[in-house]
Amino acid sequence: MDKNIRIMETEDGSHTLLNIAMNETYHSRHGALQESEYVFIEQGLYYWMSHHQASPQIQIMEVGMGTGLNAILTVREAMQHLGLHFYYTTLEPYPIEEETAEKLNYLRFLPKIYTIQAKFRELHACEWEKDVPLLENFTLLKRKQKLESMETVPCCYDLIYFDAFAPNKQAELWTQEILEKIAEMMKPSGVFVTYSAKGQLKRDLKSLGLEVETLPGPPGKAEMVRAVKPSL
Numbered sequence: 385m386d387k388n389i390r391i392m393e394t395e396d397g398s399h400t401l402l403n404i405a406m407n408e409t410y411h412s413r414h415g416a417l418q419e420s421e422y423v424f425i426e427q428g429l430y431y432w433m434s435h436h437q438a439s440p441q442i443q444i445m446e447v448g449m450g451t452g453l454n455a456i457l458t459v460r461e462a463m464q465h466l467g468l469h470f471y472y473t474t475l476e477p478y479p480i481e482e483e484t485a486e487k488l489n490y491l492r493f494l495p496k497i498y499t500i501q502a503k504f505r506e507l508h509a510c511e512w513e514k515d516v517p518l519l520e521n522f523t524l525l526k527r528k529q530k531l532e533s534m535e536t537v538p539c540c541y542d543l544i545y546f547d548a549f550a551p552n553k554q555a556e557l558w559t560q561e562i563l564e565k566i567a568e569m570m571k572p573s574g575v576f577v578t579y580s581a582k583g584q585l586k587r588d589l590k591s592l593g594l595e596v597e598t599l600p601g602p603p604g605k606a607e608m609v610r611a612v613k614p615s616l
């Protein structure tokens with residue numbers, strides 16, 4: 385296993401990873417699963433769905449695939465929303481080893497059905513830079529790439545899971561320039577969610593014309609941010 389990565393249990397019993405050199409965890413220490421469920425699925429995906437009930441597809445971009453927790457929770461949602469096709473692009477310049485992914489305890493918290501358990505393994509093992517049909521209504525594209533060097537595809541994404549390391553650990557991913565790139569890639573009425581609620585982040589998103597909401601955070605965290613791109 386990568387010597388710089390250690391598996392840790394968070395307060396809800398689910399695992400996260402600790403990047404030892406950065407002294408930074410991949411999720412909230414108060415509960416990895418609770419954080420992902422609340423910030424990305426409930427306040428991101430469910431919010432988007434409630435405003436786009438007639439849409440046959442959704443384009444999601446995740447910044448930082450990491451453990452694959454957000455991805456597998458979204459796969460679980462796809463299994464329950466068969467009329468919606470999920471296109472899920474995830475960026476990860478430093479993929480975790482499959483051996484590490486195998487040790488994560490997320491399967492314990494997922495429905496006890498063979499398919500989803502197999503899909504967690506498949507999402508780590510599948511090829512990069514290629515559309516992979518993980519389910520009939522879920523297409524995964526893993527890109528081994530930094531957000532900074534990704535080409536800007538205007539108005540492409542309905543939903544952004546912005547799950548970079550914290551601004552004080554990886555400031556280069558929270559600059560006005562990067563946020564501008566993200567805003568450009570969002571479709572009108574597209575939704576951006578992140579666990580951070582830093583004042584500077586909110587000011588930057590507002591200055592880019594997004595409608596910014598400060599929401600209560602997941603357990604153990606006061607606030608989070610959701611921003612919506614105005615419709616045309």
Ligand SMILES: C[S@@+](CC[C@H](N)C(=O)[O-])C[C@H]1O[C@@H](n2cnc3c(N)ncnc32)[C@H](O)[C@@H]1O
Nearest residue numbers: 410448449450451452453454530531547548549
């Ligand atoms: C907070 S963790 C993400 C947690 C992840 N979403 C999960 O469910 O486990 C941040 C992730 O961003 C990745 N990352 C680091 N630098 C990046 C960059 N420049 N662009 C995109 N992702 C990056 C890290 O390797 C790490 O996996």
